[in-house]
Amino acid sequence: MLCMAVLFVRTCIAQESSIRIIDRPIVFDQQRKDLSLDYLARRHGIQQSEPYIKPRMIILHWTAISTLDSTFNVFNPSVLPGRPDLQAASRLNTAVPFLVDRDGTIYRLLPDTTFARHCIGLNYCAIGIENVGNNDLTDAQLEANVQLMRYLKSQYDIEYLIGHYEYKDFIGTPLWKETDPNYLTKKTDPGKAFMKNVRKRVKDLNLKGSPLQAE
Numbered sequence: 001m002l003c004m005a006v007l008f009v010r011t012c013i014a015q016e017s018s019i020r021i022i023d024r025p026i027v028f029d030q031q032r033k034d035l036s037l038d039y040l041a042r043r044h045g046i047q048q049s050e051p052y053i054k055p056r057m058i059i060l061h062w063t064a065i066s067t068l069d070s071t072f073n074v075f076n077p078s079v080l081p082g083r084p085d086l087q088a089a090s091r092l093n094t095a096v097p098f099l100v101d102r103d104g105t106i107y108r109l110l111p112d113t114t115f116a117r118h119c120i121g122l123n124y125c126a127i128g129i130e131n132v133g134n135n136d137l138t139d140a141q142l143e144a145n146v147q148l149m150r151y152l153k154s155q156y157d158i159e160y161l162i163g164h165y166e167y168k169d170f171i172g173t174p175l176w177k178e179t180d181p182n183y184l185t186k187k188t189d190p191g192k193a194f195m196k197n198v199r200k201r202v203k204d205l206n207l208k209g210s211p212l213q214a215e
Helices: 030-044 066-076 139-155 164-170 192-201
Strands: 008-014 018-024 057-062 096-101 106-107 125-133 160-163
Touching: 018 096, 018 139, 057 164, 057 192, 066 106, 096 139, 096 160, 106 139, 139 192, 160 164, 160 192
Parallel strands: 018 106, 057 125, 057 160, 096 125
Antiparallel strands: 008 018, 096 106
16 A cells, blocks of 8 residues: 655666656555546446556656646545546546656656556556646656656557547547547647657657557
8 A cells, every 4th residue: 555655766777777766655545446446447447456557558748737746735635636527537536657847856656557547548558657837848857758768668568658638549449448438638738849859759669659640
C-alpha cells in the first residue's frame, strides 16, 4: 500500500544514460485500489484482481496547474474532488505514475505499471506523464520527458507515444477500450509543438504515434 512518505532519490539506468527519479508517492489505499478495479471492469471491460497494466503506450500531458505542490495535492486523494462530468463515469481520482516539474525534476507518484486514470479508453495500457504547466512547457521538461521515455522503453514493451490530444484517434482500433461511446472529452495537452520536439528527440526509438495523424 502506498501512502505519503519522505522523499527519496532513486537512480535508474536507462539504456546507456542514468535518470534521476524522486519517489513522491500519492495515496494508494484500499479505496483507490477498489475504485481502480471497478474502473477497469466498468469502463474498460477488463476483470482483474490487482490494479496493474501491461504498458504498450506512453501518453504525455500538461497539468494546467502552475506548481508542483498544487498538482500533487490534486492527484493525492483517492476520490476525485469535484469534476461532476468525470464523477459521472467514476469516483476514482485522476493520476499518473510520473510528474515532471518546471525545472525538469521527475517525480514518481505511483509504481510504473500501477493502473491510473488519465486518458479515456487507454488507461489500461498507457503510462501517463504529466508536465507542470500549460502551453508554456520548458526546455528542461522536454529533456526530462525524453530521458523518461528512454527509461520506460528500456523497461517495458512500449509501442506507442502520443499526446493526450490524440487519444480519440484510437477509437475503432483494437487498443480502444471504453464501454460508453459517448464518454469523451476535448483535450489539447501537451501541445503539438511540444510533441513534435519530443518525437524528434526519440525518433530512434521507433515509437508509433496516432493512427490518423503523422507529425
